[in-house]
Amino acid sequence: MGRRRRGRAVNGILILDKPLGLTSNAALQRCKRLYDAAKAGHTGSLDPLATGVLPLCFGEATKFSQFVLDADKAYTSTFVLGVGTDTLDVEGDIIAQEDASFIDVSAVKRAVTGLTGDIEQVPPMYSAIKRNGQPLYKLARKGVEVERASRPVSIHEFECLAFRPGVAAEVDVAIRCSKGTYIRSLAESLGEKVGLPAHVSALRRTMAGPYALHEAIPLAGLEELAVNGVEGLDDCLRPMDGPLSNLPSVSLVESSTFYLQRGQPVLVPNAPKNGTLRLYAADKRFIGIGEVLDDGRVAPKRLVNDS
Structure with missing residues (x-):
């Protein structure tokens, strides 16, 4: 038991x-x-x-x-140009320093434009990605660095909000990006574009889905x-179906609800021809998600049990 x-x-x-x-x-x-x-x-x-x-x-x-x-996620962040750290953020040890006084806002904006759209990104060593079952950050703490394959990510929006020149220049940015994007790696890439080490000194997520x-x-x-x-x-909790707002929804009659909740595919009039659906009972209660089968019936995929 x-x-x-x-x-x-x-x-x-x-x-x-x-x-x-x-x-x-x-x-x-x-x-x-x-x-x-x-x-x-x-x-x-x-x-x-x-x-x-x-x-x-x-x-x-x-x-x-x-x-x-x-x-997709969205962030605001501050990048520091001219100072590089082993973690790519302010919590790491400084491993590189160069005078950033020569950089101006126009150079930063050109670099930002070059990093917008579909790009390849190498995940940082200080990340939770696993290699042979071991998180990379644990290897990094031991001084071990391993090769990481680049990954495709999409930077939908990348805006320079403010620029503060100096020996260690600061750039405030706003970013909207696909899942799996490392903002620390983006800071490093921005630094490489202008010929300087860089790191993240502040990061705030402003949107998640x-x-x-x-x-x-x-x-x-x-x-x-x-x-x-x-x-x-x-009272602070949001409904369970919130993350599914982009999926089409269907309402089931009482008999269809009964059979679907017992694992059986059901016919749903006017349902989409394919894809994943949000499912609601006749009383508007959210009951989970289903998948449209080749024969047009809707099969349960993941149902809630809130009895």
């Missing part, structure tokens, strides 16, 4: 404004304890240096976390709400 999971059956998505200095997992565990939730997961790591939008999935919502993980920074709740605010019990915390 399996061990019973401790905690409440909490279902929904919390849009957390992750504070500076915490890992994504540490922030998740703090929130999980506040909610006394039996099950929770985050939707992709943010470095301790980074703040901002970190959607956390509770309970049945964890079944759809991949949709946020795969979605459908969720924006103005919706995010600071951890300190959640802790204040928790003083009065979990009811106020539960």
